[in-house]
Amino acid sequence: MTRYILKRILSGIFTIWVTTIAVTLLIHLVPGDPVQIMYAQSQSTTPEQLEQIRHQLGLDRPIYEQYLMYMSRLLQGDFGTTIRGRQPVLELLLGRLPNTLLLAFASLVITILVGVTAGFFAAHKRGTWVDTTLMTGAILGISIPSFWLGLMLMYIFSLRLGWLPVSGTDLKNLILPAMTLGLANAAAVSRLTRSSMLDVFTQDYIRTARAKGLAERMVLLRHAFRNGMVNVVNMLGLQFTYMMGGAIVVENVFAWNGIGRLAIQSIFQRDYPTIQGFILIFAAVVVTVSIILDILYAWIDPRITYS
């Protein structure tokens, strides 16, 4: 087990290290002069000032030196400053991160509750109208763009019914974005749960459990459900990654003040230090949460070999 955990942590560190290289290269892949592009939209800067900024960012040095500089600054917690306003990037991102995490976890809960319930009942009532209805709903759910679902929910619950606010950052404002993101992913989870449950239903131990006269409720809950969930739990890490990705879009629909909204704004402003910081923080969060979920999974499922 210890070896497995170590291996997962090492691979996580490797991923983040590769990300730091990618992020350093990012600015060099920009067609044209990144410094000029960054400052083109805002202040009137003279060529001398641009040269000075280039020097400050270290862009006039060889690329390996830039990387070493960037790394040593990162390790000291210095992610640079924003182009406009000169705010420390790390501070800005960490200030917004809790909002994104809150949205992602709230959505994950909705995804699991709705997706697993729907998938379980579809499999249990296989071939009936319940199954058909739920799975039709699921394929529709997969096909509806989350930003559109968000707008439609906003239209119904905020504009027509007036039950919920359109946007903002207190807890009541979390309901619609979390529903949007949660339902969009619940569709995929319900399909996964259904096929996983169908596999379990044909297993010998289910037939044995029924044959020994166990109540159907017990067969379903104790034997089928618990085993069917193994696959679903295994997918949690991946699902969380999807939630983080989906949050970028949904935050922008509801003006939810997370790092996704900040990322889009900084892409518009060509604020590369912030974009770089965003990618790093995003990668770090996704990698860390995946490792934690994987370790939990290995701990829960006794069949996993920790090698």
Next chain:
Amino acid sequence: MVPPATTAQPTAPSLTQTSLNKARRFFSALLRNPGSRIGLFLCLVLVFTALFAPLLAPHSPTELGVGRALTPPNAEFWFGTDEFGRDLLSRVIYGSRLTLKVGLIAVGISMTVGVLVGLVAGYAGGWLEAILMRTVDVLFSFTETLIALAAVAVLGPSLTNAMIAVGISSIPYYARITYGAVLVEKNKEYFKAAQALGAQHGRLLFRHILPNILSPIIVIATVGVSIAVLSASALSFLGLGAQPPSPEWGAILAAGRDYFKTAPWITTFPGVAIALTVLGFNLLGDGLREALDPQQRQ
């Protein structure tokens, strides 16, 4: 025209016959499933609309003041008009061209690069395999959204760049599926026989392995079109893809947000169009998976 195939060699007709039979069996298996019938229909509607947009659209997609601004749907303007009095139906019809283009080009990019990476990694083994597949693993641990955003951040916002970005973002999927399939094929008798007979690398890869792993790739590519359409429209919705006055569906939706309360039809119809397109390719992909996988076919 004289069909050249019949005169070629005596074995040719029977070969054509078996592949014809195979194709017929495949299509009947595909069309037996009501889901894939609907999917195929929706995809054909999209292609038809895209091809014949100039004939189908009652107005120009970009002409201002065709009707009064923000006219609700009526007999003349079936989908209503937008804030500039443009005919929304015509915009949605022309938007299908962009959607189809985005889907095909993005999938083209991710499939070509991904399949090539997977083929080479699986076939070559050694350090090349290690480097390629570790890179794919790293990319895989981010979401497609993040990769696409990073690509747009580098390239700058435009529909072409969004297509490229979406294409890049799905490369890891194709690479992984191909890689896994190559590893399986490499251990099969036919491959070892061809290798023992001294076939060249290129021939082994493209004449022996590739044709045998095409079915999973076709399925992924079909579903991939729906993912590409979703991602690209999301980028356009965020303002990072198609720019106004382009009739791209995500861009129409984004512009319609400002008139959401008074003119909800501007956001409704492009959204339905995206959903139906994505649904079509999803259903078709599901159907293809069942028709191509003999284990699932009863």
